[in-house]
Amino acid sequence: MALPPLPEFPVDILILYYSRSGNTESLARQAARGVERVEGAQARLRRIPCPDGQQPADGDPEVSIEDLRECRGLLLGSPTYFGGMASAVKRFLEDTSGLWFRGELTGRPAGVFTSTGSMHGGQETTLLSMIVPLIHHGMLITGIPYQQPELAHTQTGGTPYGASHTANDHPRLSRDERELTRALGARVATIARQLT
Template sequence: MHKVLILYYSRHGHTRQMARLIARGVETVDGCEALLRTVPSVTTTEQAATTGDSADGGDPIVTLEELETCHGLILGSPTRFGHMASPLKYFLETTSALWMSGALAGKPAGVFTSTGTLHGGQEATLLSMMLPLLHHGMLITGLPYSETELIHTESGGTPYGASHTAGSDNSQPISESEKKLCIAQGKRIAQLSKKLAAS
């Protein structure tokens, strides 16, 4: 079974909802399983916890072993001034041993995000999230324009990865276009993980 790790941080639940849609896409591919994991919150006064659930009551906390043994990775975060949220960055900064061993090199990876506003930094966040994955030697893939929702979406959705516009009050639901792009991204990474493993 090929395991695609969908690793995310979510504060208000939108990124978690996207992660679950991406998982649906992964599991449309025979022989692939979605592994939904999150990271703990980090505050300025204390270090991240090592066990428990995310701030919004999401999925189990990821382990380094789960990251090491996955066949593909899809990384998700809300936007924080054009960057990923600190809890996700904090976790990635603990992966030096995997970087040194090359454990993630050659595996496919993608990214996704959610913002409050349409121009809230979606593309900057997605691009900045790719940087640590490139350092790990992962093969970054986005969404091609053969996914026609990219052309028609009036909210989130980019060629760099799935995205969602939640509204300034975080009340806007995930649109049909955004849902389709999330599912397409999960399917794409799952298919690539199988092809790369077979080669």
Template sequence: MVNILIIYYSTNGSTKKMARLIARGVEMVEGVTSVIRTVNNKNDDDGSDVVVEKSELKQCSGLIIGSPTHFGNMASPLKEFIDTTTAEWFNGDLTGKPAGVFTSTSSLHGGQETTLLSMMLPLLHHGMLIAGVPYSEKHLVNTKTGGTPYGPSHVSFNSDKEISDDEKEICISFGKRIATLARKLNS
């Protein structure tokens, strides 16, 4: 079975909602399942998501990570988790697996792209194959809200704004893209 591990940290719930939308896209690909995990569930209102175990990194067929933007960078709880994956790095547990990143920010120029790039760097060190959102995704071309070729993004404007239809479709498409790549690599 091919499975995509989606790891996120969410401050106000937007990143968690994006993780769910991405998982929906993953599940649309035949023979692929999604596993949603958080790095810290203290902000998880309903306690619905389990905290990730490092052993799940080795077991996954692909990895997607998401974080709110904090000063143009990923949030510290996600960075703290990534910093504990040295053994997995030495063992090559993630080498050759597809990966992607997503973010939510409270302002239009809050650092979405730098956050996405900052999350890609450790994945590259792990030997992962990074995939973004291609311009063939029509919602990326048409969006007036979030979305970048580096990965899905959402602009929440201080948590006042729901995820837009374009942002939702970009998340779903992205999940399908990573799942399709993982399935092809595992066939």
């Protein structure tokens, strides 16, 4: 699809994630690669802090409300716990009511990603649980269309609702999972470029 002329400054796509084992962080890094496939877009990786205070010494910076305010698109990632997003992600989203009240995220594209320990661990319900508050913010939800060839033959993660990883027998992301996550990142960045 044709893109408008390059903006004066790169379109900033926030890739926001919570990860304890590193699987969701791996997806976030693939999403960043996808964003940076789009000329005129740049990825801003941020993490949601662990509630117990155990943070990696050399990880991405912690997210701030300003990161959300400044982004032109969002990719949100969480591990799956009992078929839903992690409580740390939900808590962070609940603290964004000021942005919601002012409509600051309205009209910006967003996509979601998750990782599970097993094939039937609740990937799609987790993705849907993350989409709901983004809809309340007025964001434009984008998934992965079936024209993306890896979606038709993945044997691990990947859904039309968002990118995913199944970690049980596959500690590393599969080729399909990597490509689907990059495709989602590129899709959000492309839509953000078109809207900027």
